[in-house]
Amino acid sequence: MNNFTFYNPTRVVFGKDQLKELHNLVPADANILIIYGGGSAVRSGLIDAVKEELSKGNRKISTFGGIEPNPRFLTLMKAIEQARKDGVDYLLAVGGGSVMDGTKFIALAAAGEDFVGKEEEILSFGFGGVPANKALPLGTVCTLPATGSEMNNGGVISNGHDKLFFHSPITFPQFSIIDPSYTMTLPERQVANGIVDTFVHVAEQYVTYPAEGRFQDRTAEGILQTLIEIGETTLNDPQDYDARANLVWCATMALNGLIGSGVPQDWSAHMLGHEITALYEIDHGRTLAMTLPAIWKVRKEQKKAKLLQYAERVWGLTEGSEEARIEEAIDRTEAFFGSLGVPTRFSRYDLGEEVVEKVIANLEKHKMTALSEHGDMTLDVSRKVLRAAL
Amino acid sequence: MNNFTFYNPTRVVFGKDQLKELHNLVPADANILIIYGGGSAVRSGLIDAVKEELSKGNRKISTFGGIEPNPRFLTLMKAIEQARKDGVDYLLAVGGGSVMDGTKFIALAAAGEDFVGKEEEILSFGFGGVPANKALPLGTVCTLPATGSEMNNGGVISNGHDKLFFHSPITFPQFSIIDPSYTMTLPERQVANGIVDTFVHVAEQYVTYPAEGRFQDRTAEGILQTLIEIGETTLNDPQDYDARANLVWCATMALNGLIGSGVPQDWSAHMLGHEITALYEIDHGRTLAMTLPAIWKVRKEQKKAKLLQYAERVWGLTEGSEEARIEEAIDRTEAFFGSLGVPTRFSRYDLGEEVVEKVIANLEKHKMTALSEHGDMTLDVSRKVLRAAL
Numbered sequence: 116m117n118n119f120t121f122y123n124p125t126r127v128v129f130g131k132d133q134l135k136e137l138h139n140l141v142p143a144d145a146n147i148l149i150i151y152g153g154g155s156a157v158r159s160g161l162i163d164a165v166k167e168e169l170s171k172g173n174r175k176i177s178t179f180g181g182i183e184p185n186p187r188f189l190t191l192m193k194a195i196e197q198a199r200k201d202g203v204d205y206l207l208a209v210g211g212g213s214v215m216d217g218t219k220f221i222a223l224a225a226a227g228e229d230f231v232g233k234e235e236e237i238l239s240f241g242f243g244g245v246p247a248n249k250a251l252p253l254g255t256v257c258t259l260p261a262t263g264s265e266m267n268n269g270g271v272i273s274n275g276h277d278k279l280f281f282h283s284p285i286t287f288p289q290f291s292i293i294d295p296s297y298t299m300t301l302p303e304r305q306v307a308n309g310i311v312d313t314f315v316h317v318a319e320q321y322v323t324y325p326a327e328g329r330f331q332d333r334t335a336e337g338i339l340q341t342l343i344e345i346g347e348t349t350l351n352d353p354q355d356y357d358a359r360a361n362l363v364w365c366a367t368m369a370l371n372g373l374i375g376s377g378v379p380q381d382w383s384a385h386m387l388g389h390e391i392t393a394l395y396e397i398d399h400g401r402t403l404a405m406t407l408p409a410i411w412k413v414r415k416e417q418k419k420a421k422l423l424q425y426a427e428r429v430w431g432l433t434e435g436s437e438e439a440r441i442e443e444a445i446d447r448t449e450a451f452f453g454s455l456g457v458p459t460r461f462s463r464y465d466l467g468e469e470v471v472e473k474v475i476a477n478l479e480k481h482k483m484t485a486l487s488e489h490g491d492m493t494l495d496v497s498r499k500v501l502r503a504a505l
Numbered sequence: 506m507n508n509f510t511f512y513n514p515t516r517v518v519f520g521k522d523q524l525k526e527l528h529n530l531v532p533a534d535a536n537i538l539i540i541y542g543g544g545s546a547v548r549s550g551l552i553d554a555v556k557e558e559l560s561k562g563n564r565k566i567s568t569f570g571g572i573e574p575n576p577r578f579l580t581l582m583k584a585i586e587q588a589r590k591d592g593v594d595y596l597l598a599v600g601g602g603s604v605m606d607g608t609k610f611i612a613l614a615a616a617g618e619d620f621v622g623k624e625e626e627i628l629s630f631g632f633g634g635v636p637a638n639k640a641l642p643l644g645t646v647c648t649l650p651a652t653g654s655e656m657n658n659g660g661v662i663s664n665g666h667d668k669l670f671f672h673s674p675i676t677f678p679q680f681s682i683i684d685p686s687y688t689m690t691l692p693e694r695q696v697a698n699g700i701v702d703t704f705v706h707v708a709e710q711y712v713t714y715p716a717e718g719r720f721q722d723r724t725a726e727g728i729l730q731t732l733i734e735i736g737e738t739t740l741n742d743p744q745d746y747d748a749r750a751n752l753v754w755c756a757t758m759a760l761n762g763l764i765g766s767g768v769p770q771d772w773s774a775h776m777l778g779h780e781i782t783a784l785y786e787i788d789h790g791r792t793l794a795m796t797l798p799a800i801w802k803v804r805k806e807q808k809k810a811k812l813l814q815y816a817e818r819v820w821g822l823t824e825g826s827e828e829a830r831i832e833e834a835i836d837r838t839e840a841f842f843g844s845l846g847v848p849t850r851f852s853r854y855d856l857g858e859e860v861v862e863k864v865i866a867n868l869e870k871h872k873m874t875a876l877s878e879h880g881d882m883t884l885d886v887s888r889k890v891l892r893a894a895l
Contacts, residue, residue, distance in 0.1 A: 116750040118520025123513070129767065130508025327747035329734065330754050333727025341719040357717035360506040364720050364767070373763075377519065377754070 116327050119377040125266045126290040127367065131356070133292050134168060140254055140290045143172035145205035148198050150218045152182045152210045156258065159300060165209055165256060177201055182210065185392060185399070186217035188235070188274035191224075198225040198251070206253040208288075211305075212262025215255050216270030219286040222250040235274070245283040254290045258297040260363045261309030261400065263316060263370025265291035271389065276477070278389040293367065295359040303350055306362075307455040308400030310346050313366040314339060314451075315403040319382050320375040322411065322421045323488035328378035335374045336428045338365045343429070346455055383486035384410055387497060390477040397464060404452040404459050409504035411445050413496065417489060461505050471501045506717050509767040515656045516680040517757065521746070523682050524554060530644055530680045533562035535595035538588050540608045542572045542600045546648065549690065555599055555646060567591055572600065575782060575789070576607035578625070578664035581614075588615040588641070596643040598678075601695075602652025605645050606660030609676040612640040625664070635673040644680045648687040650753045651699030651790065653706060653760025655681035661779065666867070668779040683757065685749040693740055696752075697845040698790030700736050703756040704729060704841075705793040709772050710765040712801065712811045713878035718768035725764045726818045728755045733819070736845055773876035774800055777887060780867040787854060794842040794849050799894035801835050803886065807879060851895050861891045 128136050141147060149165060156162050162178065169176055179194045198206070198221060206225075208218035224230050226249045257265040264270060269282035298306065321335035341361055349358035368374070387410075388402035415422060419441070426432040426444035435443070449459045461470055475494050478484065486492035492500075518526050531537060539555060546552050552568065559566055569584045588596070588611060596615075598608035616639045647655040654660060659672035688696065711725035731751055739748040758764070777800075778792035805812060809827070816822040816834035825833070839849045851860055865884050868874065876882035882890075 116520070116747055116754070118523060120516065120518050122516040126510065126512040128510050130506070133508060327751065329731040329751045330727060330758055333730060334724050337720060337723025337727055340723060344719065357506060360767075361717065361719045364506070368720055377750075 116377045117379075121372055121376045122284075123266060123287065123372050125288050125371075127266060127293060128290060129293045129364065130360075131294060131296055133294050134164060134256065137165065137168040137256070137292060138171040140292070141169060141172070141174070141205060141207065144174065145172075146175040146201065146203050147177070147205040147207055148194070148201070148203040149176065149178045149207045149209055150182060150194060150214060150221065151178070151180050151208075152184075152214045154180075155300075156180075156209055161209060161256070161258070161297070165207070169207075175201075177203070182214045182217045184213050185271070185273045185278065185396075186213045186220070188272055191217050191220050191272065194221050195224045204251060206251050208253065208255040209258070211257070211259030212264045215257065215264035215288070216262065216272065218253055218255070219250075219264070219268070219270045219283075220272055220281065222253045222286055223247050223281075223283060226251045245281050247283055247285065250283065250285040252289050253286070254292075255288045256292045259301060259305060259309060260293060260298075260366040261312045263313075263367060265293060266367050266371040273393065276393045277481070278393040279481075280389075291367075293363060295356060295363045298359050298363060299353045301353075303353075304398075304456070306350060306353070307457050308398050309366060310342055310349075310362065310400075310455055311404045311452055311457050312400040313362070313369045314342050315384055315400075315407050316369040317374065318407055319384060320378065320380050322418050322425055323379040323381050324418070325420050325424075326378045328376075331374050331376065331378045332424070334368075336425075338369055338374070339425075339429045341365050343451060346451065350455060379488040381410075381486075381488045383492050383497075383500075386478070386483045386486055387474065387500065390474045390481070390483075391470070394473055394477065395464065395466065395470070401457055404449075404457045405461060405504040406500065408445050408449050408452075408459055409500045411441075411448075412503050413499045414487070414492070415441050415445075417487070417491070459504070467505060468502075470505075471498055474501055506767040507769075511762055511766045512674075513656060513677065513762050515678050515761075517656060517683060518680060519683045519754065520750075521684060521686055523684050524558060524646065527555065527558040527646070527682060528561040530682070531559060531562070531564070531595060531597065534564065535562070536565040536591065536593050537567070537595040537597055538584070538591070538593040539566065539568045539597045539599055540572060540584060540604060540611065541568070541570050541598075542574075542604045544570075545690075546570075546599055551599060551646070551648070551687070555597070559597075565591075567593070572604045572607045574603050575661070575663045575668065575786075576603045576610075578662055581607050581610050581662065584611050585614045594641060596641050598643060598645040599648070601647070601649030602654045605647065605654035605678070606652065606662065608643055608645070609640075609654070609658070609660045609673075610662055610671065612643045612676055613637050613673060616641045635671050637673055637675065640673065640675040642679050643676070644682075645678045646682045649691060649695060649699060650683060650688075650756040651702045653703075653757060655683060656757050656761040663783065666783045667871070668783040669871075670779075681757075683753055685746060685753045688749050688753060689743045691743075693743075694788075694846070696740060696743070697847050698788050699756060700732055700739075700752065700790075700845055701794045701842055701847050702790040703752070703759045704732050705774055705790075705797050706759040707764065708797055709774060710768065710770050712808055712815055713769040713771050714808070715810050715814075716768045718766075721764050721766065721768045722814070724758075726815075728759055728764070729815075729819045731755050733841060736841065740845060769878040771800075771876075771878045773882050773887075773890075776868070776873045776876055777864065777890065780864045780871070780873075781860070784863055784867065785854065785856065785860070791847055794839075794847045795851060795894040796890065798835050798839050798842075798849055799890045801831075801838075802893050803889045804877070804882070805831050805835075807877075807881070849894070857895060858892075860895075861888055864891055
C-alpha cells in the first residue's frame with residue numbers, strides 16, 4: 116500500500132426531509148448567496164424552501180441563478196462580481212455537480228484578493244492545487260450526486276473549448292444536505308449519466324495495477340456491484356427511495372478520496388472525456404461510457420491483473436482463458452451502460468474518424484501526453500483508444 | 506436506508522516514516538503534553554523521536570506516561586491535574602486505543618471548567634454524548650489501531666469495576682499518524698486481539714437486519730474478507746508491511762462512522778464484553794471472541810437474513826439448508842478466532858457457570874437491559890448468551 120493522507124471534513128446530512136437541518140448548519144448571521152442552475156430548482160419550489168429555512172435566522176439572503184451544465188468561466192465571473200459587491204460571506208450551492216463545482220470556484224475567487232483580475236490564472240493550475248489561502252465557506256443542498264462534488268474539494272470549469280480541473284484544500288463544502296428524494300424528478304437521462312459517471316469514478320481508482328489496497332479494492336468493487344444491482348431499478352422506478360438512496364450514497368463515496376487513498380489512479384477516461392465534451396458538448400457521463408471500455412481494450416495488458424480481478428469479483432467470471440474473461444468483463448460493462456440507455460460509440464452521435472485528431476490536438480494543447488496510472492499513455496495510445504470507440 | 510449524519514474531520518497521515526509530518530501537524534507554538542502508556546514507547550525510542558520532531562518548533566513539551574490498558578479514571582485524573590497546572594494547550598496521544606481513549610477524556614476534563622471537581626459526571630453520560638463545549642485539541646501517533654480511536658470521537662474508561670463509554674463531537678483527533686511499521690514489534694497476542702476487535706466492530710454494524718445499506722454492507726464484508734485473508738499472515742510474519750498496512754487501515758475504517766451510517770447497529774457483544782473485562786480483566790478483544798458467536802447462536806432467528814448474507818458473501822456458503830449455512834458460518838467465525846490463538850469459551854480461562862450472574866448483575870447496574878439492534882435483548886437473553894459461551 117502506498118503512503119497517503121486522507122482528510123475529508125465535509126459533514127454529510129443524508130436522507131429524507133433533511134433540509135430542515137439547513138438552519139442549524141449555516142451561521143445565523145450569514146450574508147449568504149444561494150447559487151443554482153436552471154429554472155427547475157425554482158419551479159420545483161426547492162429554492163423557496165431553502166430561503167424559508169434560511170430566513171429562520173438573521174441572515175441576508177441573495178441568489179444567483181443560471182449556472183449551466185459544464186459551468187462556464189464567464190458566468191461564474193458574474194457571480195463572483197455579485198458576491199464581492201454584496202459583501203457575501205457564505206455560499207450555498209443548490210443543485211448538482213455543475214452548481215457545486217462552480218460554487219467552489221466562486222468561493223476561491225470571491226474571497227481571495229490575490230485573484231482579483233487574475234481569475235483565469237486559477238484555472239491554469241490544472242491538476243495542481245490552487246495556491247489560495249482564503250475561500251468563502253460554502254455548503255451544498257445536493258440535488259444530483261454523480262460528480263462527488265458534494266464531498267470533495269475539486270471542480271471542473273469550462274472556458275471556450277477548454278475544460279479544466281481545479282482543487283484546493285480550502286474548498287471542501289462545510290456540509291452537504293443530500294436528500295435522495297430530490298433526484299426522483301430528474302430526467303432519466305441525467306440519472307443514467309450519473310450512474311455511468313459514478314461507475315467510471317470508481318474504475319479510474321480501481322482498474323490500474325495491484326497495490327495491496329485490499330480495503331480500497333473491496334470497497335470499489337462493492338460500489339460497482341451496487342450500481343449494477345440498482346441501476347436499472349432506479350431508472351425504471353424513480354420513486355423507489357432505497358434504490359435512489361443507494362445510488363446517491365455510492366456516488367458520494369466514489370469520489371471523496373476514500374477508495375483512491377494509498378492506491379494508483381488512472382483518470383485517463385476522464386481526461387479524454389473532458390476533451391470530447393468541450394468539443395462536441397456530449398454529456399460528461401456519456402463521454403465516459405465511450406472512453407472507459409476503449410481504454411480497457413487498448414490497455415488490457417497494462418491492466419491485466421486488475422481486469423481479471425474485476426471480472427471475477429464484480430461479474431463472477433472465473434472460467435475460460437484470461438483473455439476471454441477480460442473480454443467478457445469489458446463486454447458486460449458496455450452492456451451495462453447500454454442497459455441504461457447510454458451509448459458506448461461515437462457512431463451513435465453521428466461522429467466518426469474526424470474526432471480522433473481533434474481530440475488529440477486538444478489533449479496536446481492541455482499537455483495530456485502522459486496519462487494513466489503508469490504515465491505511459493502517450494498521444495499515440497490515446498489515438499488508438501479514440502479509434503476503438505468509433 | 507435510514508437517515509444519518511456522517512462527519513469525520515480527522516486527518517489521517519498513513520504509511521511508512523510519516524512521523525516526519527508531525528512537525529507540520531501541531532501548532533509551532535503549542536504547549537504540548539505527550540501522553541503514553543507503558544515503557545515500551547520509551548524503550549523503542551518512539552517517545553524520543555516524537556520529542557525530536559516537536560522540538561523543531563518553539564513548543565513547550567511535557568510528558569505523562571503510565572496510561573494502563575483499560576485506562577483508569579484515577580490515572581487520568583493525574584494527567585488532567587498536570588495538564589491544568591502546566592497550562593497545556595495541545596495533547597498528543599502516543600500509543601494504542603487505551604492511550605488515545607484516555608487522551609480524549611483528558612482533553613474534555615482539562616479544558617472544560619464546568620467539569621472541575623465533577624469529572625466523574627463526564628463518565629456518567631454513558632452512550633450519550635458528553636455535553637461539553639470545550640476540549641483541548643489533540644492528535645495521535647497511533648501504534649496499535651484496533652479500537653478505531655485514532656479516527657473517531659469516543660473512548661472507554663474504567664473506574665472500579667465499571668467500564669464506560671463516552672463520546673463527544675469535539676473529541677475527534679485533529680490528526681492521526683498511522684505507521685503500520687510501529688505494529689511490527691507488538692506481542693502477537695495484542696495483534697491477534699486487534700484483529701478480533703476489528704472483526705467484531707464490523708459485525709456489530711453489519712449482522713443486524715436488512716436495511717438497504719448496500720454500500721455499507723459491501724464495505725463491511727470487504728473488511729471482514731480482508732481480515733480473514735491477512736489475519737494469519739500478519740501474525741506469522743510481523744515484518745510483512747502490506748499485511749500490517751491492510752490490517753491497520755481496516756481497523757481504522759471499521760469504527761470511524763462509515764459502515765454504520767444509515768444502518769442499524771447492535772453493540773451487545775461489546776456491552777457484554779466490557780462487563781467481562783471489568784470483572785475478570787480478560788483483554789477486550791478476547792471477550793468479544795466469546796460474546797459474538799454466542800450472541801449469533803442465541804439470536805440466529807432475529808439475525809437470520811444478515812447471517813445468511815454473511816455466510817454467502819464472506820464465507821462463500823451457498824449450499825445446504827438456511828440453518829446449516831448459518832451454523833457453518835458461526836463455526837467458521839469461531840475457527841478463525843481460534844486460528845489467531847484467541848479462545849471463544851470461558852472454560853479456556855478456567856471460568857464457569859459462576860460468571861453468568863456476576864455479569865448479569867453488572868449489566869443490570871449499568872442499565873444494559875434492552876440491548877441489540879432491536880432493543881429486545883433482555884437480561885434473560887444475555888443470560889442465555891453467557892451460558893452459550895461457557
